[in-house]
Amino acid sequence: MIKVALPKGRIAKESLALFEKVYAKKFVFDDRKLILQQDDFIFMLVRSQDVPTYVHYQAADIGIVGRDVIEEQQVDLVKLLDLKIGKCKVVVGSQEGKGIDYQKPQIKIATKMPNITRKYFATKAVAIEALKLYGSIELAPLVGLSDGIVDIVETGATMKQNHLKIDEVIMESSAFLVANQHSFYEKKALILDIYQKLQEVI
Ligand code: PRP
Numbered sequence: 001m002i003k004v005a006l007p008k009g010r011i012a013k014e015s016l017a018l019f020e021k022v023y024a025k026k027f028v029f030d031d032r033k034l035i036l037q038q039d040d041f042i043f044m045l046v047r048s049q050d051v052p053t054y055v056h057y058q059a060a061d062i063g064i065v066g067r068d069v070i071e072e073q074q075v076d077l078v079k080l081l082d083l084k085i086g087k088c089k090v091v092v093g094s095q096e097g098k099g100i101d102y103q104k105p106q107i108k109i110a111t112k113m114p115n116i117t118r119k120y121f122a123t124k125a126v127a128i129e130a131l132k133l134y135g136s137i138e139l140a141p142l143v144g145l146s147d148g149i150v151d152i153v154e155t156g157a158t159m160k161q162n163h164l165k166i167d168e169v170i171m172e173s174s175a176f177l178v179a180n181q182h183s184f185y186e187k188k189a190l191i192l193d194i195y196q197k198l199q200e201v202i
Contacts, residue, residue, distance in 0.1 A: 001040055002183075002190055005055055005063035007048035010154070011086030011175045015064040016043070018083060022197040040190070052077060052178075061183035062191060068152060068173040072113045078179040080195050084202050086175040090116060092168040093159055094148040095141050099167065102126060104147065110140030111150040120150070120170050138162040 006015050019041075020027055027043060029036050036043040046054055051065035052075040064083065068090050090113065094100045100107060107128045111117045114130040121128045131146055138158050140146040152173070153159060153166065177198060179191055 001042060002062065002187060002194070003042045003044065003060045005044050005046050005051045005060035005065075007051050007064055007066075007175075008045050009048050010088075011048065011064065011066065012045070014085040015083070015175060018064075018085065018198060018201060019043075021201045022194075049073075055178055055180050058180045058182060060180070061187055062177060062179045062194065064175050065178055066173050066175055068113065068116070068171065070176065070178070071171065072115050074115065076181065078181055078184045079176055080179055080191075081177040081198060081202075083175045083177055083198065086173075088152045088154045088173050089166075090150065090170040090173060091153050091166045092120075092148060092150055092170065093138075093141075093153075093164045093166055096163045096165045099165075100148040107148070108146040109148050109150055110137050110146035112137060112152075113150055116170060117150040138164055 006012060016027055027036060027038060029045060034045045044060060048065060049069055051063040052070060052073045054060040055063040055077055056075045066086055070077065108131055109117055109128050110131045110133050112133060114132045117130045133140065137149045137151040141148055141164065142162060150170065159166065177195065184191055
């Protein structure tokens with residue numbers, strides 16, 4: 001039996017679709033159910049930002065999670081495979097025709113990812129204050145909450161429609177197959193089998 005944490009949201013459907021492709025069967029969660037036991041699997045649906053926690057504490061043996069989330073949380077996980085789905089970029093953005101005034105003494109950056117943000121600006125030796133928000137990041141500079149944002153861009157539509165532009169790309173992200181360190185030893189054959197099968201379909 002193997003416990004798999006799948007992310008709800010952006011990469012949910014695509015990640016379950018990968019398992020369906022590999023095992024040539026349907027894995028369907030009932031209505032609002034968050035857990036699905038089928039064959040050798042226990043699938044669980046968790047918030048994408050919570051996948052590292054489930055895997056780290058071995059509530060799940062393996063999981064699928066974005067590189068951006070892994071980098072932000074710095075949790076100890078075995079990173080197994082780039083699944084090449086859920087592709088996005090983590091970018092610095094600001095208002096069109098305005099930008100970020102780096103001469104200002106206290107630059108505020110709104111973001112869901114304060115760790116990535118602080119690390120990035122630290123390497124550039126720019127002092128910023130990271131304002132942690134939980135969503136609608138693009139709104140912050142429009143109403144004067146922040147000078148800029150660090151956020152995820154997938155299609156670019158959200159930034160465009162809110163008259164923001166990309167200033168810098170911090171990282172390219174995609175979804176990774178990750179494993180708990182103990183599970184990786186205890187269930188090595190099973191996990192490597194999943195790894196190989198997934199590798200064949202991506
Ligand atoms: C992300 C991000 C942007 C949006 C970008 O949020 O924070 O708001 O997607 O996508 P686009 O470039 O295709 O317009 P997400 O939808 O992951 O939701 P969340 O705020 O719940 O994390």
